[in-house]
Amino acid sequence: MAEIPKSYDPQGVEQRWYEQWLAAGCFKGKVDPSRESFAVMIPPPNVTGVLHMGHLLNNTLQDIMIRRARQEGKSALWLPGTDHAGIATQSRVEKELKQKHGKSRHDLGREKFIEVASEWRDKHGGIILSQLQKLGASCDWDRKVHTLDAGYSQAVLQAFVTLYERGYVYRGKRMVNWCPVSQTGLSDEEVIMKPTQGSLYKMRYEVAEVPGTFLEISTTRPETIPGDVAVAVHPEDSRYQHLIGKHVWRPFPRAQIPIVGDTAVEKDFGTGVLKVTPAHDRTDFDIGKRHNLAVLDVMNPDGTMNADAGPLAGLERFKARTAAAKLLEELGALVKIEPYENTVGYSERADVPIEPRLSEQWFIHYPKIEEAKRAVTSGMIKFHPERWTKTYLHWLDNIQDWCVSRQLWWGHRIPVWYRKGADRNDAKNRHVSLQPPADVANWEQDNDVLDTWASSWLWCLATIGWRKPGETTDELKHWYPTGALATGPDIIFLWVARMIIAGLELHGPEKKTLSDDEIRARIPFKRVYFNGIIRDKLGRKMSKSLGNSPEPLDLIAKFGADGLRFGLLSIAPKGQDILFDEDRVSQGRNFCNKIWNASRFRQMSGPMFDNSSIASIVKRINPAQLDDDDSAILYGIIELSKSTAHQLDEHEFTAYSQGLYSYFWGDFCDWYVEASKVRLADATQRDHCLAVQDLVLRQFLLLLHPIAPFITEELWHLLGYGKENEFIQNQNPSNGSHITDAFKASSIKIDVTKVSDVSLLREFVAEVRAAKSQANQATKRDSVITVVAKDNKAKELLSHNREKLSRLAGLLDMQFTDSPGDRPGTVCQLGTAILEQSGTIDVAGEKIRLSKELEKIEKAVTAGEAKLSNDTFVSKAPAKILEGARKQLTEAKAKRDEIVRMLKTLN
């Protein structure tokens, strides 16, 4: 075996193992019906995206789940891929076209543009995925899927056609969210509501029939005045009731428009009068419909005012707003302008205010809403943390039809052809199919493409071969439903909910309603883990413009992939937002180094024996030499295995990482290994003690492997646990039961009471160390203590462990006596330890310290006495608690007396 270098250098180790894993096909997901399957589908990153901290966390979590599944012997698959990201990609490519060649997409034409965009995608799209390899992501790279792949596209179009045939897809002229920059409609979910500082313009419209009477109206959007076709008041508003049916003068272009009564008007908001602009506001559109009002569109698709805008024609919409205000003022119609904050919808991608705009679009009326709710409420799909269930249900309860057409070129072109020159809204003139009509010359295809999410909602189906409802394949049968999904809660509607709906409707033959068993077979995943959003130290979202996002690859280079993974995990509380702090990552790196050195120490401590199996290690443990510490550390590793299994099941990743950390660093390195140094120096005990270490290290590496795949694989081989072509991923840590089984087979008994004995010894050592530190004896190994043991059992325990204690507490000698005399001591559970003073003590300082301690302990005594003299407590509290309270009081009293005694000796 090669000698282990002094400190852990991740770079070489990571690259070497990743290559070996790939070469050995470790990440391949193979259909194997004899084993339980566990699949994870990566949330496909946008081809325009760059790797950020969120990806690191999200993919670390997935890698942990998939690696643990592999260890458990499941047939595991982590499938990677990318999303074509319609709007984002198209705008990126258009921008580049403009900058480099001064051309628009129209200059190129549809076909050529898609060619250019595809080239761009091929060049940039794979970057994130390859970066994930540096993190150690164990995806089955050969299965990489892109949403515009031929097969995937076929599935997307088929889904649309099927839903059309089943009556869930319709075309209609509706108010949609229009993005003037991307010039396409958007779904409600792609609109971000932002509080925005604007102005409230108060103005007055004169009543035509009663000159000199004015209606005061407030608006935030005076530029839409030319589109006003009425004003509305509440029909029961006594202030205006009598005016309903009359008209007002619209200031520009000057025209008479009716006053209508509509209950949608809020009497208490503003003046209680609303201007009605059906073409530019959703509520107004509904009011207009109820009163048969015209729809007067005064804006162009690019956000400039059109000819109908009269004096505003040609102006950009925000310039038109100021122009309109000025115009109002000139006409004497402006009352005042006051600052006003309201919530404005912004386009998610272009980050500009959207325009409500009337246009012809395709919509999906969501199927299987009830089933989608039931899948989650009845636990067939489990959300972690559970609270997101509420958000999910609320969305389903208020669900709106989904606008799925996008006025873009980059995406899946809608598979609908219209008979040339005929009415498109008549179903007879449409051909909805994957194949064009036979006499295609007489038809023209819809120019629009589908919303990107209308392709990614099939992610769990189409990535493993779903092409048509009711048809299945071995792949689908084996992997579907997938085991878990890890994603951010920000796309719970955009993606998670829609995937559930898609699965329920499209995986299997058409059914109006589904039974529980059918739901169970159709859901895309059994669990969803919502990871938190990573923010910077100040709680701000990481963003390019703020420059507050560390470069992920730099972090990997600096701390190692394992260290980074461990650090991220330790700061990723269950679904809570995370304030990123590089210090936590260095903790992860330090931990890796600690593990490295503990293994190195093992290697230096004695020869390596047969470590190839648990049985071979256990054989080397000598039951006769099993001491208190052996029992405690072995009991600990079994308990750790149990808790780890449970925490991974429950997606308690932080608890998982912290449990490993404190066991390894605190219990194993700081105590067990230090204590075992005495035995390692003794040739008769050494091999037994090394066997215990070998067993602990082996199991620990297995438990840690999902978080820190590289270092564990490296040490697994360096310490001789695995042969050259065997990988740690094929070793099951289980819940520790295989270790207990091996113990049974070798008649090794772990005495649980030793665990508490060891904790008593640890307390004793800590107290003596503290006393030494206070006496300025520090860690020198020449202190002498005298102990008044609490009882014989304590005395026996102490003297039995004399050698270890001497080493750990730095003692030259430890004697026993029956009475402390007048010397100051320190009270532990095992008795009072008196430190022989080597120099002068700081009497005044000691007095202050002891007085402070006395005050604290007296409080505890008082509280304890009060508790125990309370009859209700004594009669009602469980025996265990009662006993504990009594013990605690006795100890507190003893400590108090000792402190009092010590204070006396100082006087």
Added chain:
RNA sequence: GGGGGUAUAGCUCAGUUGGUUAGAGCGCCUGAUUGACAUUCAGGAGGUCGAUGGUUCAAGUCCAUCUACUCCCA
């Protein structure tokens, strides 16, 4: 307006059926260090667990009200 979340040491956070004297890492202070590791070791200071009220023998934990910050939906 509706619905979440958070509030614990100087900082970042654990604390999952209520139960012994509330923990960790970082930072700070004191000390150690020739053979696992300074990416280390030992010790220490530092907390009325956001506020108030309630339930209970017992509340950081459960309930109610309030405050602050934050996210989502309208």
